[in-house]
Amino acid sequence: MENPRSEEPVTALPGVSYVMPVLNDVTHVGAAVQSLLDQDYAGAFDVVIAVGPSIDGTNELVEEMGRADRRITVVDNVAGTTPSGLNIAIRASRHPIVIRVDAHSVLPTSYARLAVETLERTGADNVGGIMDARGTSAFERAVARAYGSRIGLGGTPHHVGGAEGPADTVYLGVFRRSALERVGLFDERIKRGQDWELNERIRSSGGIVWFTPELRVTYRPRSTLSRLGRQFFSTGLWRGELSRLIAGSRNLRYFAPPVLVLGVTLGVLLGVIGLVLWSAGSRIAPLFLLGWIPPVAYAALVAVSAVLVARRDGAHAVAWFLVVLPCIHFCWGIGFVLGYLSLASNIAAQTYRKGSGSSDRRTG
Known part of the structure; x- marks a missing residue:
């Protein structure tokens, strides 16, 4: 070639x-x-x-x-x-x-x-x-x-x-x-x-x-949970920024973590409201309780993945996988949402117009 x-x-x-x-x-x-x-x-x-x-x-x-x-x-x-x-x-x-x-x-x-x-x-x-x-x-x-x-x-x-x-x-x-x-x-x-x-x-x-x-x-890899969280929050933040500014970077897989974060968060909020309504005897409580479906399904996915993916490394690795996977998904997803919605970026959108001449984009 x-x-x-x-x-x-x-x-x-x-x-x-x-x-x-x-x-x-x-x-x-x-x-x-x-x-x-x-x-x-x-x-x-x-x-x-x-x-x-x-x-x-x-x-x-x-x-x-x-x-x-x-x-x-x-x-x-x-x-x-x-x-x-x-x-x-x-x-x-x-x-x-x-x-x-x-x-x-x-x-x-x-x-x-x-x-x-x-x-x-x-x-x-x-x-x-x-x-x-x-x-x-x-x-x-x-x-x-x-x-x-x-x-x-x-x-x-x-x-x-x-x-x-x-x-x-x-x-x-x-x-x-x-x-x-x-x-x-x-x-x-x-x-x-x-x-x-x-x-x-x-x-x-x-x-x-x-x-x-x-x-x-x-x-x-990073050796502590806090370092891992900071790494993926920062990575998600800048990936969201780039996805907002560069059309070619909008691969669907990059939107999976933020959609997951929003879905699970909304589900938990609706589920909690449903529990409150249920305790008060409200007839519409079951509708809100359906909100628990996304977070429960995600928790089950994490649990199954931990067993299938990390079991070769022992029980401690499986236990850590239950924490590591949500850390990666949520830190990356939250960072992506904040980066994608940012209105105060110091990166000019026109800099990244696809097909623009790259020879004039010299770094300091």
Whole structure:
């Protein structure tokens, strides 16, 4: 498959640049960086870590790694956000292939080699694969099961796998630098969902985003319920914002969690009213008591899913799944509703008009 917009051909062994934004990830960043140094790719490479103002010792750790290995460059990300860190790292790197890495991810040793081979074979501007969530504690294992199940995150290929081919977006991403420069890097105003939005611009400019299940990245989930809730509330908030502003992002599966939240909430309210009316002897009470159907049905769905999905990880993981799944659905759904209804966004709607020129959307 040819990509007419990929100006820069991929040679047999082009250099690759790994770019990683890091903020308060002292627990995971060491393993993530080591997985880059252990790659079996024979071409030249560099690692650029954009570290935000962390308070858990992350700054000191990555600076020590930079002093120990001259292939690692550490740059400051004063803003501390993911898109700003990615852009700073990309600008500080030097090779024609840019590999995005997450501090919670661990790349298999063949990742860069397979990714570059896929770029060459397909002519794509960006290739990526599966986010293979793996946990260590019972809570993390429950989160990982939710990530990898259709009931958890909607069953997208980069979570559950699928056939190789063009895609709307992929996990992380291995980019041609020329494609990133063509569309203007990541939009730093978008704190979550920046991958999808960047890939939308790549596709709108005539480029190809390619999914391949051969690329499988180990991902370490959030370790506490509060961190998981904040993660999905923020993700839902920005997904709602993007769905409001970009017609192409309005996939029906993104509306499932907010519809679920509204349905269950309304059902509980009607059900409670029905109980009050029933206690007062009202004849219309049964009509309101029907409101309990959605929340009871959802509770049953969660319970069945916990047994079917998480039972391989033990009883504790099953118990946590009963909490994790509603946390993901409700935090994401509530965030989506607030983001979709927002009237005070600092992102101009015309910026995201589908088909508009992307070369004028440069980030600071």
